[in-house]
Amino acid sequence: MTNSVHTIDVLPAEREAGRPFDPPRELHGHGPLSRLLLPGGHEGWLVTGYDVARSVLADPRFSSRKELMRHPWIDYGGFEIPPAPPGEFLLMDEPQHSRYRKPLVGRFTVRRMRLLAERVEQITAEHLDAMEEAGPPVDLVAAFARPIPAIMICELLGVPYEDRGSFQEQIDTFMNGETPDEELIAAYTATQEYLATLVAAKRLNPTDDALSELTDSDLDDEELKGISLILLAAGLDTTANMLSLGTFALLSNPEQWAALRDEPALAENAVEELLRYLSVAKTFQRTALEDVELGGQTIKAGATVILSYATANRDPERFADPDTLDIRRHAGGHLAFGHGIHACLGQQLARVEMRVAFPALVQRFPTLRLAGEVALRPETADIYGVKSLPVTWDR
Template sequence: MSEPLHTVTTLPTERRPGCPFDPPSELTDARRHGPLSRYTHPGGMPGWVITGYDLVRQVLADPRFSSRKDLLNVVDFELPPAPPGEFLLMDEPQHSRYRKPLVGKFTARRMRLLTERIEQITTECLDVMEEAGPPTDLVTAFAKPIPTIIICELLGVPYEDRNSFQEQIDTFMNGEVSDEELIAAYGATQEYLAQLVAAKRANPTDDVLSELTDSDLTDEELRGIGLILLAAGFDTTANMLSLGTFALLRNPAQLDALRADPALTDQAVEELLRYLSVAKTFMRTALEDVEVGGQTIKAGTTVVLSYHTANHDPERFTDPHLLDLRRQDGGHLAFGHGIHLCLGQQLARVEMRIAFSALLNRFPTLRLAVPAEEVGLRPETADIYGVKSLPVTWDR
C-alpha cells in the first residue's frame, strides 16, 4: 500500500528565523516527501502544490495548464478575466497578440546596446552614495533607482514622473498595504498610464511604448502592457540587486571569490537568480485531466508552482542550499519556462552584471551596518521576495 500524499496546510508560509535565503520550511518539508503535495485553497477548493524542479518545468511547458486569471479555482467566487494587455494572465492566442510585438524589443543584442547607459546610471548612483558617505540604505540609494530609470526610459516615462510612479508600484507590490491602499495605487497607476499612452499617440518619442502605438493595439491594451513591463521591470530586478547583495555579504568566501575574479560575474548572476528565486510562486489551472508525477490533476484544479523550492531541489542541484558562484549545474527556473518565459530576462541579466560589479569595485569594504537578523524582509504575501531596506557601510 502506497504512502499517503503529503499535505501543505498554509500558503504563503513564513521562512525560518535566521534563514532569509532558504525557501519556507513547510514547502521544503513538502518537497522532501515528494514533488507533489495536496493543498486546499483559501476558498475551500482542492488543489496541489508542486515543489520539484522536473514537475514544475513540466507543467510550465504543458498547454493543458492555463495561465488565465478567470480560470483560477482558488476562491469561492468567480474571478474576472485579466485586463486587456496584461498577458501574463492569458493563454494563446491572446498571449501572443501582446507578447509578439515586444519580443524584438527585448532581445539579448538590444539589451547589450543599453550597456553604456546602464553603466552611466549605475555610476551616478554610486557617486551619490560615495558623496553622501556611509551608512546608507542600499535599497533606496542603489537597488531601486537603477532598474526604475532603465525601464522608465525604455517605455518613455518622463524623468519628473519616475519617483511618484515608483512609489505607486511599490505600494501595490510590497504585500503590506490594505486592500483600499492597493486599489488606490493600482487605479492611480492605470490613470497615469492612460495619460502616457495618449501622449505617446499624440507625440511619439524614441521608446518602446511609442513604437507600439504604431500597431493595432488599443489604448487600453497598451496601458495593460505598460503596467506589466513597468512593474516587472522594476520590482524583480530591484529586489534581486538588494537581496543579492545581502546574500553576498552573508557569504564572504563567495564575495571574495567574485571580487578576485570578475570573469565570474555571469555565473554569479545565474547562481543568485537560482539561489534567491525572488519570484516565488505562480499558479496554473488544468484544462483537462492531466497526469503529473503519477497523480491525476482533475480539470478545473489550480496548482501552485513553487519556483523557490524547485530551484533548491536536491535531485536537480548539488547542495542547493549553498550559494556557489562556480556552480556548474545551471538551468534554473527563476525566469520561468515555456511560453511565459520572462520577456525581460536579458535586460535583468545585463543590469545585474553591471550593478553588482560596479558596487563591489567601488566599495571593496562594503558590509552590513546592522546585524543580519535586523535586516527587514518583505513578507511572504508580497509577489516578489526581497528586503525592505539594507543598511550598509564601508570605510571612507
C-alpha cells in the same frame, strides 16, 4: 495508477528564523508533488520538484488564465474572478497571450539588451558616485537597488524623468505585500490613470521608446496601458529586489563577496546563481484544463497547481548542494524566470542590469558590510525582497 501522496493543509509561508534566503522547510521532503488544500474547499496541488515544475510550465493543458485561478491563502467565496484586463498577457493563454507578447519580443532580444549595457554602466556609476559622496551609512535599496532598474524601464517606455520618483513609489505600494487595501487600490488606480495619459501622449507625439513604437501596432489604448503596467511592475520590482536581496546574500556569505571582488569575470555566473538561490518570484499558478497525469497523480480538470519556483530551484536532483550559495556554480536552467511560452520577457534586461551592477558595487566598495537590521518584505508580497538594507564601508 495513482500513488499515495502527501497532503498539505495550508501552503507554508514563513521562513525559518535566521534563514532569510531559504524557502519554508515544510515545503521539503514530501516528493516533487503534494496535494494542497485551498481555501473554500477547492482541490489544489503543490509542485516543489524541478522536473515536474518544468513539465507543467511547458504543457498547454495547464492554463495561466486569471479567472481560472484559486488563491493559496484567500477564499473568494462565490465571487467570480474576472479575466485579466486587456494587455496583461501574463494571465492569459493562447492566442491572446501571443497577440500581446509578439510585438514586444523584438524589443527585448539579447542583442538589443546588450546594446543597453553602456547606459546601465552609466546609471550604475552615477549612483555609486552619489553613494560615495554622501558617505556611509546608506540604505542600499533607496540609493542603488531600486533606482537603477526604475530608470532603465522608464527610459524604455518613455516615462518622463520628472515622473519617475512618484512612479517608483506607486509600484512599490501595490507590490510590497503589506499596503492596506484602500491605499493599494488608490496607488493602482493612480498608476492606471497615469499610464492612460502616457499612452495618449505617445500617440500624439511619439518618441524613441518601446511604447511609442507600439502605438504603430493594432493594439488599442487599453491594451497598451495593460502591457505598460506589466512591463513596469515586472521590470522594476523584480530586479530591484534581486539587487538588494542579492547584495544581502553576498554580504551574508563573505567568501562569495570576496570571490566576486577578486574575480569580476565571475559576474555572469554569480547572477545566475543568485537568481537560482533567491528566486524572488517565489510561486506561480496554473490550472488544469483537463485531467492530466503528472508525477504519478491525476490532476483533475479545474484544479489549481501552485508552482514553488523557490523550492524547485533548490531541488537536489537538479542542483548539487542546493542550499549553498556558490557563485562558481553553473546554475543555467534555473526557473527564476519561468519556462515555456510565459518565460519572463524582460529576463535579458534584468541580466544586463545585474551583471553590471553587482561587480560595480563590489569593486567600488570592497569593504561594504551590513550596518543595522535588514527589513525584509513579508511573505505575502508577490515578489520577495528587501524593504531596507543599511550598509556602511571604510572611507
